[in-house]
Amino acid sequence: MSHLPLPKLLESTAKIRFPDCDPFNHLNNSRYLDYIINAREDQILDAYQFDSHKIARETGLAWVIAQHQIAYLAPAMLMEEVCIQTRMLSFTDRIIQIEALMWNQDKTVLKTLMWTRLAHFNLRTMRSHTHSEEFLSLFSSVVDPLPTDIGFEERIKQLRVKV
Numbered sequence: 001m002s003h004l005p006l007p008k009l010l011e012s013t014a015k016i017r018f019p020d021c022d023p024f025n026h027l028n029n030s031r032y033l034d035y036i037i038n039a040r041e042d043q044i045l046d047a048y049q050f051d052s053h054k055i056a057r058e059t060g061l062a063w064v065i066a067q068h069q070i071a072y073l074a075p076a077m078l079m080e081e082v083c084i085q086t087r088m089l090s091f092t093d094r095i096i097q098i099e100a101l102m103w104n105q106d107k108t109v110l111k112t113l114m115w116t117r118l119a120h121f122n123l124r125t126m127r128s129h130t131h132s133e134e135f136l137s138l139f140s141s142v143v144d145p146l147p148t149d150i151g152f153e154e155r156i157k158q159l160r161v162k163v
Contacts, residue, residue, distance in 0.1 A: 008144035009087050010043035013105070016080045027076035032112050033068065036100040039084040048138065061129055063096065063118035069152045070114040073160075074104075081105045087144040093130045094120050096139065099146075101159070110159055115152055 020031040027035070044050040056062040076082050082102050089097040095117055102112040122129040131139070150158065 006138075006142050007047050008142050009085055010040075010047050011083060011085045012039050012043055013081055013083055014039060016076050016078055016082060018078060021078045024075075025078040027078075029072060032070065032072070032076070032102065032114070035082075036084060036086070036102065036112070036114055040086045040098065040100065043086055048142065050138070056123060060122055060124040062121050062123055064121045065116060066095070066119045067117040068114060069116075070112060071152070071156050072112055073156070074109050074111045076102065076111050082111065083107055088139060088142055089115070089145055091131070091136075091139040091143060093136070094128050096120075099155075113152075113156055113159060115155075 014035050016027050016035075020027055020034075022028050041052065044052070052063060083105060085101045085103070087099050089099050091097070098116045098118065100112070100114040100116070101110060102114075103110055120129045120131050120135075121127070146155065
């Protein structure tokens, strides 16, 4: 039985809803994080059957946000259908780095770039925790590093050239 490789770039869509918008019908800045985090949770569950909430309940191990970097490049508008792409850029024995892109529906306008660092954490001891071999194996199969070691600002420039 052959195993197909797991996808590295995950993608889903979302519709921008009224309660999440400011008076100008733009998605409120803080809500971008919610849309992206929710999309990533759904994507990894669908693609990898990876349920971080179930893992936390059963083992006391979770990933906590250590850092966000976000650039708001174009507004997401009320009732607009957006495409959210996510990928794991890198990982260590205790950290994972995720990239998220929010595009318009046909992926011609980049609305947001977000990088998130998540620390593996033991909720019972309240300390950082090393990733198990099982997690490291999964991460090795889905990590999708950028072609060169570039910073956040350079990544924005790189993406703007592609569009």
